[in-house]
Amino acid sequence: MRKLFRYPFLCFMALTIVAVMPSAWRQLGLLPPRQPRRAILAEIPEIRFPAAPEPLPEPPPMEEEPSLEELPPEDSLPPQPPEDPFTGALFIGDSRTEGIRLYSGITEADFFSSTGMSVYTVFEERLDAGGLKKCTLNELLTEKQYQRIFLMLGINELGYKIEETVQTYSETVATLQELQPEAYIIIQANLHLAKKRSDSDKTFNNNNLNQLNQAISQLADGKTIFFIDVNPIFDDENGYLTEAYTWDSVHILGKYYSQWADWLRENTPV
Amino acid sequence: MVFSSLPFLFVFLPGFFLIYGLCPRRWKNAALLLGSLAFYGYGVLETPEYFFLLLLTIFINWVIGLRLDARFRHRRLWLVIGLIYNFFWLFAFKYAGFFFDNGAVLWRLASGETITRNWELILPIGISFYTFQIVSYLIDVYRETVPPERSLVNLGAYLCMFPQLIAGPIVQYRQVARELRRRTVRLPQIDQGLRTFVLGLGSKVLLANRVGGLWTDVSAVGCESVSTPVAWMAAAAYSLQLYFDFYGYSLMALGLGQMMGFSLPENFLQPYRSLSMTEFWRRWHVTLGSWFREYVYIPLGGNRCGKLTQVRNLLAVWLLTGFWHGASWNFILWGLLLFFLLTIERMGLRRILERRRWLGRIYMLLLIPLSWMLFAITDFQELGLFFGRLFPIGGPARGVIPMDYIPYGKLYGPILAAGFLFCTPLPGWLWKRMERNPLGIAVLLAIFLGSVYCLFRGMNDPFLYFRF
Structure with missing residues (x-):
């Protein structure tokens, strides 16, 4: 044993491994976690958690999504589709919104987006947006007024329990309305995954995405909050993202973002 | 199991070296073989048949290796059998689809019919490496560069040892033959x-x-x-x-x-x-x-x-x-x-x-x-x-x-x-x-x-x- 001390590297490595092992085992689920999941999340937002062991609950009973044409006009003036939806607009989202920012050709709107963004981190991140440097979303929405806010989040939250995500989503939308009472909130459905990824991943797949999309579409009230779904233009006949449009099964290729922008020009409801 | 992953570094390695270190020398190769099989098994949990394929490969090549001993008359035949067995699996899993698809293209050019492949084989992990490795063993024994390995455990340890099972280096049997039989490890x-x-x-x-x-x-x-x-x-x-x-x-x-x-x-x-x-x-x-x-x-x-x-x-x-x-x-x-x-x-x-x-x-x-x-x-x-x-x-x-x-x-x-x-x-x-x-x-x-x-x-x- 005394000989071991002649090899300080070995000593240090043994100590390090023993010291780190409990955390590693906790991370792998071999030891129970020390704190509830949300608390850990607050410290290190990007660690992936294993999918919830309980089965996901039944989705809420499918109501007919009120299509915009069927809505009885409550006010005298029903909301009109805009000529130019992007001036005075803000996009909030994750890496797919980053794709829109970089490749769609939309220059009139502001973007508050980053890879990995989720409803759990959207108010904590500091980004360069709307001419401000390293601002939080709160600061941005206090400084500038927008006519419409496009919101697309959800895929980074698939590892968490769906009820928590929907609850946080709804709180997020409520906060946005508080900060920007004049703005319309337009929730976009999360983009589907291609078959290769969706069929092989227990967490990140279209079933979970569709469940989440369904749940957040319930937040739309047709007056100030709307829900739109771009998936039909990129999906194949089975509801997967068409293979030809993507390389990594998650993001569409750069050249297709302009189609997304065109679709938004036609289909932004208000 | 990927080497650069938490399961490998903090579960497998400490566990394996603990057991391996405590094993008496005679059992070290067995410990290595079993540990490596566990390592491989974890990697192919979704397709357990590939685990059994590996076991079969060890066994068959061991048998054939013994038959390639210089004294046997039909050793050339055994070599051919061994090569066919080993390359068959590699071909089937890795190349069958390719040849089928290209054959279908030629067929379509010739006859106008389109045949689509509705089967897809997943490659057993490491097969490109371990096939080449075991073939090198058979050929070396045939060429009388090395005597055949009499111990099934030793041969298994050679073929499966987890450091090189999945991604090489492709170790030729004679490079480790002596160490399989006898090796000492000290702190340095x-x-x-x-x-x-x-x-x-x-x-x-x-x-x-x-x-x-x-x-x-x-x-x-x-x-x-x-x-x-x-x-x-x-x-x-x-x-x-x-x-x-x-x-x-x-x-x-x-x-x-x-x-x-x-x-x-x-x-x-x-x-x-x-x-x-x-x-x-x-x-x-x-x-x-x-x-x-x-x-x-x-x-x-x-x-x-x-x-x-x-x-x-x-x-x-x-x-x-x-x-x-x-x-x-x-x-x-x-x-x-x-x-x-x-x-x-x-x-x-x-x-x-x-x-x-x-x-x-x-x-x-x-x-x-x-x-x-x-x-x-x-x-x-x-x-x-x-x-x-x-x-x-x-x-x-x-x-x-x-x-x-x-x-x-x-x-x-x-x-x-x-x-x-x-x-x-x-x-x-x-x-x-x-x-x-x-x-x-x-x-x-x-x-x-x-x-x-x-x-x-x-x-x-x-x-x-x-x-x-």
């Missing part, structure tokens, strides 16, 4: 082995995985939407990632082997410092090159025949090398490209490149990323588009952001620079000076902790999207 070897392992881990996690991000980002966006500088940066990123990933893995294998008393062969000898493709392929994936030289090139006649036959032998080796890497036409084309370059170099280009070193450097600086692009991109149309971005003589570009090399440069510049730096002799020179003193230990610990941190943050593998 464990120390050295662990140091090598940590360097390999850092190479994979801190260099390869980070620089690979640029290649994945560019691929996700689509090569039509990046500017020429970024396309070149992406090609460089791929070249660096491939090298540090594979080199890191090989180092980890070497280190682990050393910790158990095996001196496994080196697989990479600073290949990016080569001045010619010929030199490159003697420094890159050395054990694969040795295998092909030993068991294909030399039996075909090697260098001891006319110039034209030598060229034919080289062609055979390179077509097979390309094909070994993957069952698709771009790999065959890649093999052909390398054959072409090697032949020209043989005919005199190499002398020129070595005499004027700057010329050699520029030559390799261009050919390394370009040849890897042929290797990386399977679809020929995509390949064409990518080359159109590399050499933009009127090629299409859709949605290219002007000056996109600035954000990409900011994001990936440092890691690209680090990658280039680690291809030069400088880090090695520095390391030799400090590996024995406390600074060296601090550096190794920093590498280990840095890698573990990255693993925790899930930045382990850029291909696994933990963040979208």
Whole structure:
């Protein structure tokens, strides 16, 4: 044993491994976690958690999504589709919104987006947006007024329990309305995954995405909050993202973002 | 199980070495075999039949090896049976689909009927490596270079030992025959082995995985939407990632082997410092090159025949090398490209490149990323588009952001620079000076902790999207 001390590297490595092992085992689920999941999340937002062991609950009973044409006009003036939806607009989202920012050709709107963004981190991140440097979303929405806010989040939250995500989503939308009472909130459905990824991943797949999309579409009230779904233009006949449009099964290729922008020009409801 | 992962580092390794260390010497090979089988089994949990295939392969090759003993009359027949058995599985899992698809294309040209393949076989992990390894055993026994291994456990340990089971180096039986029977490990070897392992881990996690991000980002966006500088940066990123990933893995294998008393062969000898493709392929994936030289090139006649036959032998080796890497036409084309370059170099280009070193450097600086692009991109149309971005003589570009090399440069510049730096002799020179003193230990610990941190943050593998 005394000989071991002649090899300080070995000593240090043994100590390090023993010291780190409990955390590693906790991370792998071999030891129970020390704190509830949300608390850990607050410290290190990007660690992936294993999918919830309980089965996901039944989705809420499918109501007919009120299509915009069927809505009885409550006010005298029903909301009109805009000529130019992007001036005075803000996009909030994750890496797919980053794709829109970089490749769609939309220059009139502001973007508050980053890879990995989720409803759990959207108010904590500091980004360069709307001419401000390293601002939080709160600061941005206090400084500038927008006519419409496009919101697309959800895929980074698939590892968490769906009820928590929907609850946080709804709180997020409520906060946005508080900060920007004049703005319309337009929730976009999360983009589907291609078959290769969706069929092989227990967490990140279209079933979970569709469940989440369904749940957040319930937040739309047709007056100030709307829900739109771009998936039909990129999906194949089975509801997967068409293979030809993507390389990594998650993001569409750069050249297709302009189609997304065109679709938004036609289909932004208000 | 991937070496650079939390399960391997903090569950398997401590558990394995605890048991292996406590085992009496006679049982160490059995412990190694069982541990390696557990390692493999974990990796093929979804397809348990591949685990049994491995067991069957060990058993059958052991039996055949014994029959190849010099005294037996039908040893040649047994060799043929052995080769057919081993290559059959490799062919079936890896190449059957390719031949079927191409056969279908020819059939459609001939008869107009379209046949589609509705089966898809998943490759058993490591089969390309362990097949070559066990075949080397059979041929060596046949050639009477080594006596057949009488112990099933020893042969199993040789074939399956977890350091090299999944991704090489391809160890020839005679390189470890003596150590299988008898090896001693003392603290100096464990120390050295662990140091090598940590360097390999850092190479994979801190260099390869980070620089690979640029290649994945560019691929996700689509090569039509990046500017020429970024396309070149992406090609460089791929070249660096491939090298540090594979080199890191090989180092980890070497280190682990050393910790158990095996001196496994080196697989990479600073290949990016080569001045010619010929030199490159003697420094890159050395054990694969040795295998092909030993068991294909030399039996075909090697260098001891006319110039034209030598060229034919080289062609055979390179077509097979390309094909070994993957069952698709771009790999065959890649093999052909390398054959072409090697032949020209043989005919005199190499002398020129070595005499004027700057010329050699520029030559390799261009050919390394370009040849890897042929290797990386399977679809020929995509390949064409990518080359159109590399050499933009009127090629299409859709949605290219002007000056996109600035954000990409900011994001990936440092890691690209680090990658280039680690291809030069400088880090090695520095390391030799400090590996024995406390600074060296601090550096190794920093590498280990840095890698573990990255693993925790899930930045382990850029291909696994933990963040979208």
